[in-house]
Amino acid sequence: MAKDKWGKRMSKIVFLNSPQNLSELYNELGDAGSELPPLGLAILAAVTREKGYDTKIIDALALKITIEKTINAIIAEKPDYLGITSTTMSIYTAAEVAEGVHKANPKIRIILGGPHITAVPEETMNIFPIFEIGVIGEAEDTIIELLNALDEGKSINKIHGLIIREKEKIMLTDKRKPIMDLDRMPFPAWDMLPNLVKYYQPAADTMHRYPATLLITSRGCTGQCIFCDRSVFGNLCRCYSADYVIRMIKKLQQDYGIKELFIEDDNFLLFKKRLKEICERIISEKIDITWSCLGRVDTIDEELLKLMNKAGCWQINFGCESGSQKILDILNKGVKKEQIEEAIKMARKAGMDVKGLFMLGNFGETKETIEETLKFIRKIPLTDFHITCFTPLPGAAAYNLAEKYGTFDKDWKKTNMFNADNFVPHGLTKEELEKYYKKAWMAFYIRPRIIVNYIGKLRHPQIRKKVLKGGMGFVKFILK
Ligand code: B12
Known part of the structure; x- marks a missing residue:
């Protein structure tokens, strides 16, 4: 368990790339298709780790595990937060995993990010009531502000780059500005992914x-x-x-x-x-x-x-x-x-x-x-x-x-x-x-x-x- 310098337990986040098989992605041409590392998740994981959060990545797509196994793997990690990435192709599986996790442990806060929620935030939140918080756009700064606020039980309404479900209402916060100085970010946490050479x-x-x-x-x-x-x-x-x-x-x-x-x-x-x-x-x-x-x-x-x-x-x-x-x-x-x-x-x-x-x-x-x-x-x-x-x-x-x-x-x-x-x-x-x-x-x-x-x-x-x-x-x- 990660602890801060005063010995206090830091909260834990699991980042997830949802399961999918190659033929879903590429039809018959699946075996020739790319299996590439989710660099977005790897950078976010590097950022949360750097800030002291206990961090883990589960790349269910690379591991080729089922939805059920993915849910079990997440629950076994006992995280406080689950951060799921989404493309349009993966959003349904992302929602299915989120539902399974929520059913098994409703205390885990689920955060959705990635290209799909960024492209169509309101439509996505309307179709999938399971999602409570979405991060819009680049998330290296947003995720830290968000986790800090959630950890301290503070309001998240003023954090830029979010879509939030509050009771029956869905609200977008102010837009987040793009990151100009990319060099200030850590390298992707390649070490937290399944073996880079074997799986990708x-x-x-x-x-x-x-x-x-x-x-x-x-x-x-x-x-x-x-x-x-x-x-x-x-x-x-x-x-x-x-x-x-x-x-x-x-x-x-x-x-x-x-x-x-x-x-x-x-x-x-x-x-x-x-x-x-x-x-x-x-x-x-x-x-x-x-x-x-x-x-x-x-x-x-x-x-x-x-x-x-x-x-x-x-x-x-x-x-x-x-x-x-x-x-x-x-x-x-x-x-x-x-x-x-x-x-x-x-x-x-x-x-x-x-x-x-x-x-x-x-x-x-x-x-x-x-x-x-x-x-x-x-x-x-x-x-x-x-x-x-x-x-x-x-x-x-x-x-x-x-x-x-x-x-x-x-x-x-x-x-x-x-x-x-x-x-x-x-x-x-x-x-x-x-x-x-x-x-x-x-x-x-x-x-x-x-x-x-x-x-x-x-x-x-x-x-x-x-x-x-x-x-x-x-x-x-x-x-x-
Ligand atoms: C490399 C790549 C792939 C690789 C690997 C994908 C992967 N595992 O990440 C491969 C070849 C496998 C692939 C496949 C596909 N891809 Co592709 N791919 C890309 C590409 C070129 C780069 C991705 C990347 O690494 N970006 C760099 C990282 C840093 O950015 P990022 O992943 O977006 O992450 C940032 C934010 O989105 C956010 N974020 C991401 N995840 C999360 C999660 C949480 C919890 C939070 C808080 C934030 C967050 O924070 C990150 C850091 O700022 C993008 C184009 C692009 N410019 O991004 C297209 C792109 C993502 N792909 C796209 C598409 C359509 C596909 C395919 C459907 C095409 C196909 N059949 O081949 C499949 C679907 C794959 C799937 N499982 O869903 C579209 C998605 C559009 C959409 N609306 O969903 C994109 C945007 C291309 C485009 N411009 O149209 N892809």
């Missing part, structure tokens, strides 16, 4: 070397794309300093032997000066790391790409979305089709692999725009590819526009982005969309160049295992 792996096609892990080094995105939920970090872009990032990399290497990173920032390439510094330090300090990242096609230049490649970056994942300019404009992507093509060529020339991320069944989509996309996919020199079904996510502008553009089933359980159950644009049927979805995967993958590239990735036994399992899932999906 990026998707088969994102792993170049093993062991690999996820890293987030900035917050916010200037983009205005209507399909993206930017509720937590918003448009204000902030980043950890280059020095902080280098120290995180070194810690991951020393403590977990990490050799490969997947940097999944919303807009990693935006911070050019910092990026240059990170690359230069990796090179000059001979840090043995390879990495890939996400990027917007309008944030790159040739010189930087070459430097990134020299510093171990072997792949960029560009959000291409569609091969139709009409669709790109509807999505408010803010880029031209030619820019996408140009950026891919530039990255390839700099020695990098390029994975194109696409969506199908977008607002305004027709058979013609889909055919245009399929043609584009085969024409541009991508080395890898990913496509999801367009899904109007709570928190994204598309959520409130969807009914104008098609048939929208708002059911939050259907937002895994791998089926056409959620949104079908006017003029197309669900069956047609599913047919095209399969066709798109095949259009890209069933080509000798791509298959050879995949075989080339089978260096480490763990990567081989993941790619082969993913390949079998792919065959199942095609034959379905």
Whole structure:
């Protein structure tokens, strides 16, 4: 039991990532999917631990345990507080666990946080009466103010960034300002997660070397794309300093032997000066790391790409979305089709692999725009590819526009982005969309160049295992 400096028992918080199975998240492609550490929870746990709270993380998703086992594991910890993270996909399981915990021990105060409650706070509180307190947005400061107030039995109404149920009423407190100085925060508490190497792996096609892990080094995105939920970090872009990032990399290497990173920032390439510094330090300090990242096609230049490649970056994942300019404009992507093509060529020339991320069944989509996309996919020199079904996510502008553009089933359980159950644009049927979805995967993958590239990735036994399992899932999906 943790105690403060006067020997008083500090209260205990358990942070939870709700249970879910990979096929719920990715359908047949589950075995190829990412299993990545919940960095939001790991940072919050580091913060509460630093402030003296007895802290524990239960990542039921990584541990692959059932709802019942999750509830038992929480109860066994005898916490004062349970902090649950939520995406739209996980909110129903989060509520189920919360109900089970409340039934077993009503004294445990349940706090909900994460992208889903941030995106649609009132709607969520109305649907799930089990939740009493929700934290909106970034929570590193909010959680401490909240726990301190609850511990002391004080009112929480003046704490910024909350949604609170009080008797029959739901009230939002003032908005919390984004954290500007990210460096003041501790590293994620990787040590409190289940073993980082054993339980977490990026998707088969994102792993170049093993062991690999996820890293987030900035917050916010200037983009205005209507399909993206930017509720937590918003448009204000902030980043950890280059020095902080280098120290995180070194810690991951020393403590977990990490050799490969997947940097999944919303807009990693935006911070050019910092990026240059990170690359230069990796090179000059001979840090043995390879990495890939996400990027917007309008944030790159040739010189930087070459430097990134020299510093171990072997792949960029560009959000291409569609091969139709009409669709790109509807999505408010803010880029031209030619820019996408140009950026891919530039990255390839700099020695990098390029994975194109696409969506199908977008607002305004027709058979013609889909055919245009399929043609584009085969024409541009991508080395890898990913496509999801367009899904109007709570928190994204598309959520409130969807009914104008098609048939929208708002059911939050259907937002895994791998089926056409959620949104079908006017003029197309669900069956047609599913047919095209399969066709798109095949259009890209069933080509000798791509298959050879995949075989080339089978260096480490763990990567081989993941790619082969993913390949079998792919065959199942095609034959379905
Ligand atoms: C890495 C990532 C993943 C990884 C790992 C997710 C994980 N375990 O955390 C993988 C690939 C597995 C994944 C899967 C999915 N993802 Co994802 N993912 C991300 C990404 C790029 C980064 C997440 C991250 O680490 N952020 C950094 C941390 C610090 O931020 P954070 O997690 O939001 O946490 C902060 C706050 O939210 C809050 N908070 C979070 N939890 C809690 C809990 C408590 C108690 C409190 C008080 C506060 C709190 O405090 C934290 C610190 O400030 C985000 C985009 C983004 N910019 O965040 C999308 C994002 C979270 N994913 C999204 C989606 C849609 C999905 C999928 C459905 C897609 C799919 N099928 O592949 C699945 C669903 C997974 C699930 N179980 O629900 C959406 C969620 C939108 C929504 N409305 O729910 C996002 C926001 C992308 C987007 N812009 O649209 N994802």
